[in-house]
Amino acid sequence: DFQMTQSPSTLSASVGDRVTITCRASQSVSAWLAWYQQKPGKAPKLLIYKASSLESGVPSRFSGSGSGTEFTLTISSLQPDDFATYYCQLYDSYSGTFGQGTKVEIK
Amino acid sequence: EVQLVESGGGLIQPGGSLRLSCAASEFTGRNNYMSWVRQAPGKGLEWVSIIYSGGTTYYADSVKGRFTISRDTSKNTVYLQLNSLRAEDTAVYYCARDRRDDYGDYHGMDVWGQGTTVTVSS
Numbered sequence: 001d002f003q004m005t006q007s008p009s010t011l012s013a014s015v016g017d018r019v020t021i022t023c024r025a026s027q028s029v030s031a032w033l034a035w036y037q038q039k040p041g042k043a044p045k046l047l048i049y050k051a052s053s054l055e056s057g058v059p060s061r062f063s064g065s066g067s068g069t070e071f072t073l074t075i076s077s078l079q080p081d082d083f084a085t086y087y088c089q090l091y092d093s094y095s096g097t098f099g100q101g102t103k104v105e106i107k
Numbered sequence: 108e109v110q111l112v113e114s115g116g117g118l119i120q121p122g123g124s125l126r127l128s129c130a131a132s133e134f135t136g137r138n139n140y141m142s143w144v145r146q147a148p149g150k151g152l153e154w155v156s157i158i159y160s161g162g163t164t165y166y167a168d169s170v171k172g173r174f175t176i177s178r179d180t181s182k183n184t185v186y187l188q189l190n191s192l193r194a195e196d197t198a199v200y201y202c203a204r205d206r207r208d209d210y211g212d213y214h215g216m217d218v219w220g221q222g223t224t225v226t227v228s229s
Contacts, residue, residue, distance in 0.1 A: 032212065
């Protein structure tokens with residue numbers, strides 16, 4: 001089984017900041033990586049799939065990149081609605097492992 | 108648009124059993140893969156199980172042998188049978204649709220239910 005290490009666990013930022021969250025896999029993996037946003041008391045929302053494909057309806061300030069063992073979620077200009085917790089998830093045909101999550105807080 | 112509604116959660120004693128249901132407004136397309144994901148209080152997301160459109164199932168090691176996923180296509184419903192429950196199974200349980208393309212490539216969980224809460228306590 002592989003492990004997904006997400007960093008940082010908490011990130012303090014201001015509106016307008018560029019924000020980057022990283023997920024590292026314990027071994028080289030396929031590009032079946034997704035990113036989700038979750039707000040308190042709500043179900044997660046899909047943002048990015050296949051590492052870099054933007055889900056329909058998601059603002060273009062969100063982008064994903066990476067391959068192999070390192071993947072990145074970038075928010076180009078943080079908006080008030082973006083303060084939330086973000087998770088990466090890798091699916092490998094047998095299981096779907098989530099990262100530990102990154103809470104984006106207001107600085 | 109597909110909607111998912113979970114039910115069946117509640118308070119249960121350690122060692123007990125529950126069956127969670129996830130009713131879908133429709134199952135569309137050839138690739139109907141459905142997953143369960145849980146979230147313990149104040150914790151992150153944990154993938155639990157998946158059922159493929161053909162019936163193949165997989166489980167997280169933490170629930171293997173205790174939980175069983177199944178589906179009733181005629182009712183557009185997916186189930187998660189929880190047996191031998193432990194305190195650490197306490198969580199909100201979400202069902203979600205795994206979206207796949209025609210090649211079977213994973214496109215993320217694009218539709219989620221609102222969650223049902225399972226509390227394991229004496």
